[in-house]
Amino acid sequence: MRIATRFHILAALPLLAVPTALSAQTQTAQAQTAQAPAGAAAAAAVAATPARPATPAPAGYLLGPDDQLKISIFGQPDLSTETRIKADGTVLLALVGPVDAKGKTTSQLASDIAASYAGGGYLTKPSVSVEVSDYVSRSVTVLGNVPQAGNYPLDRNYTVASMLAKAGGATTAGANAVILTPADGSGAVRISLTDMSAGAGRPLQAGDILFVPPAEKVYVYGQVQQPGAFSYVAGQTFRQALALAGGPTLAGSTRSIKVKRGGQEVQAKLDDPVKPEDVLIIREKLF
Known part of the structure; x- marks a missing residue:
């Protein structure tokens, strides 16, 4: 009887080891399952990080070096990108390489990008949109006592007076004059807003700065x-x-x-x- 009992005990040992191993595997799987939501949450948090806002450019705005672009290709997130126009006037895109952007409107550039991907055999009839998130190459800065100070794209021919009007005009705390600092370095000029012949009708160039000082x-x-x-x-x-x-x-x-x-x-x-x-x-x- 003792021999038989010892035999049964020895025979049962492997069976006891199986639940132990299964328990260890179950605990490992549970730990991995518990970690998965945390990783997914982190990925979701990264995906939810707000990107730099982009807006459709005015119809007449011509792109130039250092403009920041958001290029979206429908259904192709890996090919969509946000990039800045290089000094040579091109944007570098995946698969197709450099594409000329300087001197084009956003709609023209979108058409050229679509043609590059279609012509290279990468995509069939791709839908491309281009937005500007940072106007740098062709803009005028308006500062001082105006309701809406900021950078304004030169999407058409602006004068000192028309650009100031776009920024809301001088506030009640502002002077009846504006200081123009030309981008060409020719020196600041004080222009009366009450005398159009004195310079308020002067055309603006990219990089010019307008400043409305406090009222005298x-x-x-x-x-x-x-x-x-x-x-x-x-x-x-x-x-x-x-x-x-x-x-x-x-x-x-x-x-x-x-x-x-x-x-x-x-x-x-x-x-x-x-x-x-x-x-x-x-x-x-x-x-």
Whole structure:
């Protein structure tokens, strides 16, 4: 009986090992299963990372070096890409290599890309779209006291006045002038917005910068009804500035006015022209 019992015990040992091995395999599989959602979640998080926004370019915008493009090929995510136009005016694409982009509209470039993939036998009637995510080669920058400062593409012929209007015009805090810094390095120019013949109709070039400075002021103090700061207008006289302050009080004298300009007192009469940041002081009458 002892021999038989020992035999049965030895025979049962392999059977006991099977559940143990299966249990270990089950635990390993469960661990791998538990890791899978984490990896999938990470991949989903990467896929959900927002890309740089791209917008359809204005119809007349011609592409140039350093413009950032988003090229999408329907049904071909591996061939779709976001790339910048190289200095030689080309974009480098998978399989087909460089494609000329400089001087073309986005729709023209999309057609050329589709033709390259179809002509090379890679795709049949591919659907391609091209959007610009960063205008660099042909744009004008508008800064300062405007409602919508930023970079604006030169999709047509713009003048100083028309580009400023596109940015919303000068705000109430802005001056009636704009400072143009040309891209050719010829030096900044101050242009009056009230006199079109003085340069507001000047055409803009790619890379130009427009800046609307704060409105210039003239200050009226002393024996006046409403002392304070008032917007400067070219051609304005001290008499007109005094009127903005409500005129002199009963104790105020306009026979001899006091004007401070650039930290110094200067001689002036009521009908003399005001300069930006002038300070007019109305003295008290001497009885």
